Amino acid sequence: MDTDDLPVVLPSSTTSGLSLALHPLPILNISEHLTRRKLQTDSNSPFVLGALLGTQNGREVEIVNSFELAVEESDADKVDHGFFIIRRDQYKQVFPSLEFIGWYTVAPQPTARHIKFHEQFTAYSSTPLLLILQPSSPSTASTSDVTAQALPFKAYEPTTEIRDRKTRSVFIEASYSVETGEAERIAVDWTAKGGGGETSLESHLQSQRAAVKMLHDRIILLVQYVTDVLAGQEPIDHGTLRSLSALIASLPASENPAFRTEFETEYEDVQLTALLSTLTKSANTLNDFVDKHAVLTSGGRDERGGGSGGPRRRGMSGRGGPMGGSEAWERFH
CATH class of the missing domain: 3.40.140.10 (Cytidine Deaminase, domain 2)
Structure with a gap:
């Protein structure tokens, strides 16, 4: 040939x-x-x-x-x-x-x-x-x-x-x-978004859901295998059992003091960050309120003098001026 x-x-x-x-x-x-x-x-x-x-x-x-x-x-x-x-x-x-x-x-x-x-x-x-x-x-x-x-x-x-x-x-x-690398995943995500109309958030959530589902299915498979071995329905594979034991031993136990300390530290950091964010928003709101109050109270002064003789802004006079305090508040808002 x-x-x-x-x-x-x-x-x-x-x-x-x-x-x-x-x-x-x-x-x-x-x-x-x-x-x-x-x-x-x-x-x-x-x-x-x-x-x-x-x-x-x-x-x-x-x-x-x-x-x-x-x-x-x-x-x-x-x-x-x-x-x-x-x-x-x-x-x-x-x-x-x-x-x-x-x-x-x-x-x-x-x-x-x-x-x-x-x-x-x-x-x-x-x-x-x-x-x-x-x-x-x-x-x-x-x-x-x-x-x-x-x-x-x-x-x-x-x-x-x-x-x-x-x-x-x-x-x-x-x-x-x-x-795939991180940059490639972003590029592929944009490509898929242009062809299928999905947003990056939807694609990300679908990927996370698929990964969690795969992990859950594999855990169920391992649990079923151990159950069958204990019931005598499956032969004992010592290599698989050793790998499973090593995997369990590598997981952080909830009663481990080191794990609890690290977990509590992370939890406190997250709570502190949330608290600081809330305080920042509250301070910003209070600052806006103080500015509005200062503008409103300045309406009781005369243009030529404050109180009896102080400066007064035009259009912000008191009861006898061209614009009262309530009118100034409405105009401001």
């Missing part, structure tokens, strides 16, 4: 062992790139090619950003290296910590054509990763992250296969997780 006819992805039983974290920004960039190409080419499956930027520390890789790439006009299977180098250097000036770590495209699965692109990118990275967007089918990536399972993305790590005393480049599917 010709090596070009062999599958370029190793079986799922082969694991890469790569710790890969995917950030929301490249996900949005790739999706926007595909949508724009569909409109420009009037095609449901346009060719999309781009570079991935991120950081790598040993076997831990983070995909943080991305940018689009071009191909040669004379050969659609050849990367425009001049354009790639210019764009990479421009991003390097703005994000000096990010390196080229791979490339992305849109396809149902890797093919021999992707191997050709991979070999072109090895000049810039020894093991460039491949991220494929599969819009026609949901992702079945073998990862424990719920968000990643719902995304139509698959990540692949290149490797070398020896078959019939010949070596060839192939891909291994790598599991990944979606990781």
